[in-house]
Amino acid sequence: MAAIIEVRDFAMRFGPLTVLDDLSFDVVEGETFGLLGANGSGKTTTIRALLGIYEPSGGQLLVEGRRFHPSQSARLGYLPEERGLYAKESVIDVMAYFGRLKGLSKRDAVTWSQRYLERVGLPDKARVRLDKLSGGEQQKVQVGVTIMNDPAILILDEPTKGFDPVTRRLLLDLLDEQKARGSSIVFISHQMDEVERLCDRILLLKDGRAEAYGTIPDVQDKYGGRRIRLEFTGDLPASDRYDPVVHERNYAELDFRDDVEPNDVLRDLLAAGVQVRSYDVTRISMEEVFLRVYGAEAAKEA
Amino acid sequence: MGGHNFKTVVAFEYLRTVTKRRFWVMSLSVPLLLALVFALTSASARTSSTSQTTTAFGFTYHDASGLVTPALGKAFGGTPTDDPSAAVAAVRSGASTAFFDIPADVGSAPVQVYGQDVGIIANGRYDAVARALVEAAVKQKIGDPRLATLAASGAATSATIYQNGATVSGIGSIVLPGAFLVLFYLSIVMLGQQMLNVTLEEKQNRVSEMILTTMSPTTLIVGKVVALIGIGITQAVVFGVPILIARLSAPTLVHIPGLSWSDITPDPFRIAVGFVVFVFSFGMFAGMLVAIGAVMPTIRDASGAFSAVVITMFIPAYAIQMVVNEPHALLPTVFTYFPLTAPVTALVRNAMGTLAWWEAVIVVVMLGVVATIMLRVGVRLFQVGSISYGSRVNIRQALRQAR
Numbered sequence: 132m133a134a135i136i137e138v139r140d141f142a143m144r145f146g147p148l149t150v151l152d153d154l155s156f157d158v159v160e161g162e163t164f165g166l167l168g169a170n171g172s173g174k175t176t177t178i179r180a181l182l183g184i185y186e187p188s189g190g191q192l193l194v195e196g197r198r199f200h201p202s203q204s205a206r207l208g209y210l211p212e213e214r215g216l217y218a219k220e221s222v223i224d225v226m227a228y229f230g231r232l233k234g235l236s237k238r239d240a241v242t243w244s245q246r247y248l249e250r251v252g253l254p255d256k257a258r259v260r261l262d263k264l265s266g267g268e269q270q271k272v273q274v275g276v277t278i279m280n281d282p283a284i285l286i287l288d289e290p291t292k293g294f295d296p297v298t299r300r301l302l303l304d305l306l307d308e309q310k311a312r313g314s315s316i317v318f319i320s321h322q323m324d325e326v327e328r329l330c331d332r333i334l335l336l337k338d339g340r341a342e343a344y345g346t347i348p349d350v351q352d353k354y355g356g357r358r359i360r361l362e363f364t365g366d367l368p369a370s371d372r373y374d375p376v377v378h379e380r381n382y383a384e385l386d387f388r389d390d391v392e393p394n395d396v397l398r399d400l401l402a403a404g405v406q407v408r409s410y411d412v413t414r415i416s417m418e419e420v421f422l423r424v425y426g427a428e429a430a431k432e433a
Numbered sequence: 434m435g436g437h438n439f440k441t442v443v444a445f446e447y448l449r450t451v452t453k454r455r456f457w458v459m460s461l462s463v464p465l466l467l468a469l470v471f472a473l474t475s476a477s478a479r480t481s482s483t484s485q486t487t488t489a490f491g492f493t494y495h496d497a498s499g500l501v502t503p504a505l506g507k508a509f510g511g512t513p514t515d516d517p518s519a520a521v522a523a524v525r526s527g528a529s530t531a532f533f534d535i536p537a538d539v540g541s542a543p544v545q546v547y548g549q550d551v552g553i554i555a556n557g558r559y560d561a562v563a564r565a566l567v568e569a570a571v572k573q574k575i576g577d578p579r580l581a582t583l584a585a586s587g588a589a590t591s592a593t594i595y596q597n598g599a600t601v602s603g604i605g606s607i608v609l610p611g612a613f614l615v616l617f618y619l620s621i622v623m624l625g626q627q628m629l630n631v632t633l634e635e636k637q638n639r640v641s642e643m644i645l646t647t648m649s650p651t652t653l654i655v656g657k658v659v660a661l662i663g664i665g666i667t668q669a670v671v672f673g674v675p676i677l678i679a680r681l682s683a684p685t686l687v688h689i690p691g692l693s694w695s696d697i698t699p700d701p702f703r704i705a706v707g708f709v710v711f712v713f714s715f716g717m718f719a720g721m722l723v724a725i726g727a728v729m730p731t732i733r734d735a736s737g738a739f740s741a742v743v744i745t746m747f748i749p750a751y752a753i754q755m756v757v758n759e760p761h762a763l764l765p766t767v768f769t770y771f772p773l774t775a776p777v778t779a780l781v782r783n784a785m786g787t788l789a790w791w792e793a794v795i796v797v798v799m800l801g802v803v804a805t806i807m808l809r810v811g812v813r814l815f816q817v818g819s820i821s822y823g824s825r826v827n828i829r830q831a832l833r834q835a836r
């Protein structure tokens with residue numbers, strides 16, 4: 132698969148402050164790529180530099196093989212973290228305006244918008260001013276504006292931040308549809324369950340550098356590998372083979388050393404008289420990876 | 434796609450303003466209000482002058498000048514008297530309605546008018562009738578109607594003034610180049626705040642980032658400025674059409690005192706200078722507003738800086754007498770070449786014909802350069818400033834960050 136986004140040796144400095152340094156990664160066609168990191172780690176700055184809003188201090192950022200130019204917006208859907216629309220204008224006027232800016236004809240933009248509004252339950256709101264809509268309704272319009280040009284590249288910065296569950300569900304469904312159509316998606320999020328569900332590969336930023344980069348299993352393996360999830364009855368014996376990171380009355384999660392086989396742990400437990408009701412070997416969650424990289428406090432802030 | 438998006442921005446910004454009911458209410462309210470005031474004033478003046486000269490009321494008069502013949506006095510409803518003191522006392526006591534005491538030398542002393550109070554406005558009828566009586570008496574005395582008209586309105590003159598052997602245009606030559614000063618003033622008053630609003634709108638609505646991925650900030654800003662100029666022209670048409678209609682249907686209602694339309698003489702050079710100075714001044718002003726809007730977090734913060742700019746631009750208006758009468762004195766010279774005060778000063782001097790061609794060239798070049806720099810700086814600041822939500826932008830850093 133060819134790279135649709137290429138970032139090479141990217142550096143960004145604001146005065147004396149270096150926000151990003153020596154950052155390189157690719158996003159390949161058709162994949163969903165997660166850009167992760169704590170607040171202030173440089174995720175949004177990277178996207179802004181990629182889309183030509185910031186001038187990078189160093190390195191190269193390419194979209195479809197060239198430095199991003201607004202003429203490429205017909206192939207781009209961008210939902211920024213700080214988002215809004217023209218509050219005093221009607222829904223249909225704003226959607227038609229963005230459709231025109233993304234290369235649709237006015238008729239196509241209006242037709243698409245009306246169909247979309249029907250789909251998301253807002254058919255009677257087309258002529259209503261945006262500031263007269265509820266927060267959730269405005270979010271639906273923002274999502275519509277982002278995808279109305281059927282973009283080949285979708286960049287979503289904290290897309291579900293502030294969304295109510297209905298709009299969140301809608302967005303995730305639309306992302307699935309876009310992905311099925313072959314769109315490449317860059318997904319910036321703190322919601323690690325979403326990252327695990329959606330992303331093929333991730334880049335984890337820390338202190339302005341790439342801390343981890345690769346598929347989710349690769350990253351999970353790097354930060355702790357496998358974990359045993361156990362439902363049981365009895366007393367969990369102490370052992371130097373494993374470390375109980377979660378230990379409740381009838382449930383536990385055990386990290387174990389690389390040189391230990393899960394079956395050895397199971398054998399030890401049974402030998403100690405523990406009645407095992409379920410036993411599952413998994414990788415550690417992305418949330419756990421995040422906690423390990425940033426520490427519990429920083430992760431809580433994020 | 435750049436050109437396409439430019440047109441899209443212009444159309445969106447223009448249509449969303451002119452399709453609002455508020456725009457038409459605001460735009461039409463000014464000419465409608467003016468028309469109402471004109472109509473009321475005109476009707477009131479006509480009614481007043483007619484009623485004041487034709488309202489029949491009896492009066493006594495004492496004529497020391499000997500101008501008023503008994504027949505004329507009677508025709509006006511007057512009765513002569515030889516005792517002014519008694520006549521005044523009769524008015525004061527209410528026995529008589531009015532008394533006019535005409536002095537021996539009407540040219541140097543006023544006619545004393547005494548009357549019963551009939552209200553502040555209606556009391557004017559006494560002066561009106563006394564004046565009409567004396568004017569009629571003078572015309573009767575002169576006999577020749579042409580001489581009587583000459584005596585009433587004075588002789589007409591036609592002046593030809595030379596400067597270095599060439600004819601100097603009169604006051605009529607000020608009108609067309611001076612129109613650019615009026616246009617500049619109206620642009621700032623009517624469009625300035627609007628321009629600040631549209632510059633800050635993307636930031637306040639958090640829509641800048643989505644917009645800036647579809648077009649360059651230059652396209653967006655220039656599109657907004659062009660749309661605003663279109664809105665300004667629309668407003669000018671809304672203001673101007675009623676005046677034009679009034680002018681065509683009632684020429685006497687719309688006129689500049691002391692100036693007939695035929696006196697307006699076009700001076701192509703001064704008109705061209707006025708136009709270019711206006712365009713560059715507007716560009717400079719627009720660039721400054723974009724920069725202010727980009728740097729300030731809210732419209733309230735931006736309004737303070739906007740007011741400071743406008744006040745500075747119109748400082749020369751406070752020294753207008755000096756700019757007109759002593760255009761080459763130190764202060765008008767400084768005002769002419771200082772970018773912020775140059776527009777008003779140069780436009781006034783150009784209208785008055787005191788801006789030499791080489792001075793005009795310097796001002797035009799300076800304003801052109803400053804306008805270009807201001808627009809470029811404004812656009813660069815906008816690129817970064819428009820996504821700095823809720824905080825004031827560090828100008829140096831923003832200029833470095835912008836692409």
